[in-house]
Amino acid sequence: MLMTVQDFEAAARTRLDPVHADFIAGGAADEITVRANEEAFRRLRLLPRVLRGSTARTPEITLLGSRARTPVLLSPTAFHKLVCSEGELATARAAAAAGAIMIVSMASTVAVEAIARAARDAGADGDPAPLWFQLYLQPDLEFTEALVRRATAAGCAALVVTVDSPVRGAHERDLRNGFLDLPDGLRCEHMADPRQDGRVRPIAMSPEISWEHLDWLRGITSLPILLKGVLHPEDARLAVRHGADGLVLSNHGGRQLDTVPATIELLPEMYAAVGGRVPIVLDGGVRRGTDVVKALALGASAVGIGRPVMWALAEGGEKGVRRLLELLREEFDQALALCGARGVTDLGPDLVRAPAWGPAPPFPGAEAVRPDGAVS
Numbered sequence: 001m002l003m004t005v006q007d008f009e010a011a012a013r014t015r016l017d018p019v020h021a022d023f024i025a026g027g028a029a030d031e032i033t034v035r036a037n038e039e040a041f042r043r044l045r046l047l048p049r050v051l052r053g054s055t056a057r058t059p060e061i062t063l064l065g066s067r068a069r070t071p072v073l074l075s076p077t078a079f080h081k082l083v084c085s086e087g088e089l090a091t092a093r094a095a096a097a098a099g100a101i102m103i104v105s106m107a108s109t110v111a112v113e114a115i116a117r118a119a120r121d122a123g124a125d126g127d128p129a130p131l132w133f134q135l136y137l138q139p140d141l142e143f144t145e146a147l148v149r150r151a152t153a154a155g156c157a158a159l160v161v162t163v164d165s166p167v168r169g170a171h172e173r174d175l176r177n178g179f180l181d182l183p184d185g186l187r188c189e190h191m192a193d194p195r196q197d198g199r200v201r202p203i204a205m206s207p208e209i210s211w212e213h214l215d216w217l218r219g220i221t222s223l224p225i226l227l228k229g230v231l232h233p234e235d236a237r238l239a240v241r242h243g244a245d246g247l248v249l250s251n252h253g254g255r256q257l258d259t260v261p262a263t264i265e266l267l268p269e270m271y272a273a274v275g276g277r278v279p280i281v282l283d284g285g286v287r288r289g290t291d292v293v294k295a296l297a298l299g300a301s302a303v304g305i306g307r308p309v310m311w312a313l314a315e316g317g318e319k320g321v322r323r324l325l326e327l328l329r330e331e332f333d334q335a336l337a338l339c340g341a342r343g344v345t346d347l348g349p350d351l352v353r354a355p356a357w358g359p360a361p362p363f364p365g366a367e368a369v370r371p372d373g374a375v376s
């Protein structure tokens with residue numbers, strides 16, 4: 001029975017080509033950060049409140065003008081057709097049914113116009129949350145601008161610019177497996193260049209991209225812009241100064257620079273750096289409703305999931321992703337209730353304890369106990 005996110009991974013692995021399963025599960029180099037993301041959530045402890053009469057609970061959020069029925073977003077992931085023949089159409093339908101914001105990857109195997117149509121149709125009697133569009137800024141600004149116009153015309157409500165990829169991370173599993181290209185018949189639809197008879201360009205990960213490019217982007221679009229992959233608090237401040245409307249606190253699921261900290265570990269510092277001026281979406285290692293609660297309690301406005309969506313899509317297509325989102329909604333709701341919270345706004349850092357991250361501040365009235373056991 002598929003009861004947990006972990007169950008989806010196990011089920012997907014029985015169906016997938018092991019090379020493709022490695023592409024999804026893998027990360028950069030020693031995969032230290034891949035493991036750290038999940039481990040850091042496990043180390044945190046929740047400290048619930050009681051007797052708060054939290055009967056009417058809502059998981060709803062509004063983020064940069066986008067209304068969603070869950071604080072769990074679908075982080076951008078490439079190549080959905082690799083694991084499911086309907087690809088991103090299936091994902092978009094499931095997200096629309098759940099009222100979850102889906103961030104369409106620039107490296108999707110279905111074009112954004114078709115994805116948007118699928119989302120609208122699936123959400124017809126519900127309330128589909130909008131799509132957002134993820135972008136790797138290409139040094140060819142004319143091409144980048146055309147893509148921004150396409151995503152905007154298709155109805156995307158925000159742009160997510162991935163900034164942690166001046167070069168591609170060292171995906172050693174893929175290198176060993178010889179998985180270097182999409183199989184025949186699949187392509188990154190957004191990279192077809194109309195100026196070159198539809199020839200598909202490679203996605204450039206370019207070290208020349210700088211803050212000036214962000215300023216340029218700010219000048220050509222009025223959509224909210226989020227920067228994905230900012231990890232240094234000083235860069236978070238710079239992002240705000242350069243007009244970013246939000247941050248996705250992400251280490252690319254441990255797929256870019258290995259040995260960077262877990263995202264949840266960085267959240268308090270990043271939250272302090274932006275001082276509430278822009279919302280923070282956190283992704284990396286979110287696998288349980290309690291993980292969602294921990295991230296929101298420490299200052300995130302929403303969380304994103306990457307690999308779980310790929311596993312669910314591989315396991316059961318649209319239905320699989322629907323079930324995954326439902327599962328996380330149920331777990332989140334239960335965790336809210338058990339924390340004595342009615343919704344996102346009831347969650348604060350007082351609900352989280354971090355035993356392994358250094359000494360907790362002394363609590364009022366308590367005597368400090370020194371490591372040698374003596375009371376001071």
Ligand SMILES: Cc1cc2nc3c(=O)[nH]c(=O)nc-3n(C[C@H](O)[C@H](O)[C@H](O)COP(=O)(O)O)c2cc1C
Pocket residue numbers: 023024025037075076077078105106107134162228250251252253254255283284285286304305306307308310
């Ligand atoms: C298979 C796969 C493909 C991804 N493709 C993209 C992408 O195209 N653009 C991007 O910004 N991030 C991409 N990511 C990173 C995710 O957006 C996200 O940051 C990460 O997966 C979150 O961690 P999680 O997998 O632990 O949930 C990808 C991740 C995976 C696993």
Ligand SMILES: CCCCC(=O)C(=O)O
Pocket residue numbers: 078107203252255
């Ligand atoms: C050019 C495809 C980028 C995919 C990606 O970002 C990842 O695999 O992590």
